[in-house]
Amino acid sequence: MHIVVCLKQVPDSAQIRVHPVTNTIMRQGVPTIINPYDLFALEEAMRLRDLIGGEVTVLTMGPPMAEDSLRKALTFGADRAVLLTDRFFAGSDTLATSFALASALTKIGQEFGVPSIVFTGKQTIDGDTAQVGPGIAKRLGLNQLTYVARIVELDRDANKIIVERRAEGGVQVLETRLPVLITMLEGVNEIRRGSLESAYRAASAKIVTWNAAAAGITDLTKCGLKGSPTIVKKVFAPTPRAEKAHQVPTDGLAPEALADAVIAEIFSRQPSVESDLVRFSAGQ
Amino acid sequence: MTDAPKAAPATNSRAGTKKELSEHFKTYKHVWVFIECEYGVIHPVSLELLGEARKLADKRGVSLAGVILGSDANLIAAAATVCFEHGADLVYTVTDPTLAHYRNEAFTKGMTDVVNTYKPEILLLGATTLGRDLAGSVATTLLTGLTADSTALAIDDEGSLAATRPTFGGSLLCTIMTLNYRPQMATVRPRVFGMPPREPGRRGEIIAHPLNLAEDDIVTKVLQFVADRDSNQSQLAYADIVVAGGLGLRSAENFELVKALASVLGAEYGGSRPLVQKGWITADRQIGQTGKTIRPKLYIAAGISGAIQHRVGVEGADTIVAINTDPNAQIFEFAHLGIVADAIKLLPALTEAFRKRLSVNRLAS
Structure with a gap:
């Protein structure tokens, strides 16, 4: 074959x-x-x-x-x-x-x-x-x-x-x-x-x-360019987002303290995540 | 899609080429979305595409239509209603016993027949295994252009579809157009666009088209369909919380830290492309342009540098939390919350802190 x-x-x-x-x-x-x-x-x-x-x-x-x-x-x-x-x-x-x-x-x-x-x-x-x-x-x-x-x-x-x-x-x-x-x-x-x-x-x-x-x-x-219906109109680098990441201060923090700080930041930005998690853990 | 390496120079002689669209193609009007409807379920990507295609149709001042192929008239009618409620003005249906399961031959014939009869200017499909199998065949049959895995769709000043996608393994973006052929075709991955709001009671027109194909004419037979027992395949794209790891985790053993955090959060886990190549995760867990596109409420990326190939797969997340030891990592350019730290140390602490907090809450409730 x-x-x-x-x-x-x-x-x-x-x-x-x-x-x-x-x-x-x-x-x-x-x-x-x-x-x-x-x-x-x-x-x-x-x-x-x-x-x-x-x-x-x-x-x-x-x-x-x-x-x-x-x-x-x-x-x-x-x-x-x-x-x-x-x-x-x-x-x-x-x-x-x-x-x-x-x-x-x-x-x-x-x-x-x-x-x-x-x-x-x-x-x-x-x-x-x-x-x-x-x-x-x-x-x-x-x-x-x-x-x-x-x-x-x-x-x-x-x-x-x-x-x-x-x-x-x-x-x-x-x-x-x-x-x-x-x-x-x-x-x-x-x-x-x-x-x-x-x-x-x-x-x-x-x-x-x-x-x-x-x-x-x-x-x-x-063949080649002539046989190609698609055209590359432009090639470019993505525009950076106006705002960069908000950095959580890490200076001298032990992982445990840093973890608490990160979780507090997450919940303050996305309160619905906290309520979702509470519901999820209650259902466990 | 144009072959990436050959598309290299932006000053390519092709760029900007515009011939007059032939008279024949000028009759092509309206924006269409192929509605992937298997075993009675509409794939969410089809509705996401209707939402985005609605904007394109409005910009062009034309109608938006869905195309549904299947064997069960009742299921197709129900699916058409869902399409109308998600923005479609029209739904073309092809109902035939040979369309009970997806098969390339029957679906390609059905799709190309409807296109040749009703002539859309734009045809969009979800970049699923089904959509990609079908799109390549349909575009080759129609001898028109097809852009794979677009991450942005727009109408340019001259009314043509401009489909943007990452190229060169995701280091740059390129905008691809089909100026002289119709329809202009593109595929888009699930979750690149959000789900449009549903408008209950919104109605439209159904146009039925025959298939004219006998089962005996189809060489390929579906012997069996075995549904995945582990349905995580599709859950990653639609999860509310996703935790992912990258090469910064340094070993497959350390990747377990990602899984542990995901487990406490009831989240899905995934990883960047190199982890698949290293065999730390399976391909269905890959997040990024060539893996899954995700739009969770919360995305935690540990030890991921954030190349464009990854970025386009996660940009739709509400909150992106990035942990990386390199303060200059690209991921901090698009994350919302950044932590310059070693994920190997921080992940177990996060897992423990979440566990404590959630058990306190559980006692309180």
């Missing part, structure tokens, strides 16, 4: 700094990582492969340096890596991104076999939209399973898959037909440490690199 995992190279967001004067992003030297949510998708794909056989291809769209993340995925144990890179993709929003990735997935199907499952992470840590997975599914007509916590059953003869999906207030158990697009929930597995063998292989592996034309994209108006 052929499984494709879409992943994204993202800046390690904890380390992003904003220039205090110009409010622009200081990106120099910011390390990049594989979007952490995508690792759960990659591990699940490799787990299925190990169980029933087949191949895992990882696909990313990004600048040439996104190759680093693909090599990392090969180190973890992916079998093949495809990099989709072209200046025409620059400035893509989620609609344009899903077009480019869906085109590349079609090409991957022609070159290496049609995937039965396409995985993505739940969302990325930089864009945080959770929109690209559903976008790909819609464009390719794949059955869409989002926020999947567990793959319960995979029956290749019947072309059937059963999953548990995290829904509002509960878990949906869904059955559908392959091929599917699955966005994997976080925390559902643990990414393996790559073997020494796969590390060697990854270091010298050839990354399949496609530009728009090589991926079979002829309509460039659907």
Whole structure:
């Protein structure tokens, strides 16, 4: 079975700094990582492969340096890596991104076999939209399973898959037909440490690199800025609140005395909290 | 949503671009809210959105409509009444047996059919697992723009929807617009907006639309729905008191101090994003832009620095109490009450002081 995992190279967001004067992003030297949510998708794909056989291809769209993340995925144990890179993709929003990735997935199907499952992470840590997975599914007509916590059953003869999906207030158990697009929930597995063998292989592996034309994209108006209906009107730092926090004096106070002072402040600001608490404790 | 890293320069050539809206899209009018109604219950986020969308509709001088998809005509009629009482002028309904449970295929078809027939200029959805699953499919089908997890919505001078959201892992805010396509779509997390007041007796018009989909045409089947036994998932967002911890607590063991205080107060507990990454708390306890947005009466933040990603998730709280050893921590910029102290020492003292005070009150009553 052929499984494709879409992943994204993202800046390690904890380390992003904003220039205090110009409010622009200081990106120099910011390390990049594989979007952490995508690792759960990659591990699940490799787990299925190990169980029933087949191949895992990882696909990313990004600048040439996104190759680093693909090599990392090969180190973890992916079998093949495809990099989709072209200046025409620059400035893509989620609609344009899903077009480019869906085109590349079609090409991957022609070159290496049609995937039965396409995985993505739940969302990325930089864009945080959770929109690209559903976008790909819609464009390719794949059955869409989002926020999947567990793959319960995979029956290749019947072309059937059963999953548990995290829904509002509960878990949906869904059955559908392959091929599917699955966005994997976080925390559902643990990414393996790559073997020494796969590390060697990854270091010298050839990354399949496609530009728009090589991926079979002829309509460039659907790519990048041109293909993006959303427009970033402005980027700005939030305005500080006029009033900063009222500081409770702490000088020389023991924690007990300080706690009493804090509680007195809270109750004087929010008398209803005190009456709520009294009611709550009376009901205990 | 535009891909964050590529949206970097505010001087982006795209910024300010405005083409003339095509004649076809000029016929798109009115503001719509998708009403999430599962198992007979309207998700509060849908009503919160009606409240905010009412302001947008008034600014545009257009009507506000809700869209309800489901299988039970009585439940849908009851839900429509609730929508009218929360500000809707119209409710579009799609009633069909295939809509008994949420499934992407059936809901996407229902939603896109209604949009293509009645043509709204703005379509808002709650950023729940259901709303996000649906919004991405609907926007891709309609080939229009969608902004995820907006924290502020406004109408600009030219009458377009300006949706603002944090970007770059929450260090900056960006305003995103869909100028040349309709509808302009956005999702908003629960509790970003408050609940609008209910106006009993307020009425509106119901417009029913058919689905024209047979069960046999739908590939995906719901085998089972297992409701959460631990319903804390949704309680955090709607709790009156929330106590949360951050990396300033230094260890998972110290996080127990947060739980202890929450327990005395009958409060929910949560934490900042790094705690989820460290495995100190589960993802459903994360507070902030990518976790839960909360609007409690009282929010106590212990050892949380207060990055924007956290700030936008708690700004709706009536009273924010911040405990941090760093007097320059960002959280003091938006907290109401600040205590420069080590939370590890202060939390147990607070727990004990609250316990004493409440037991005295209990004896008195």
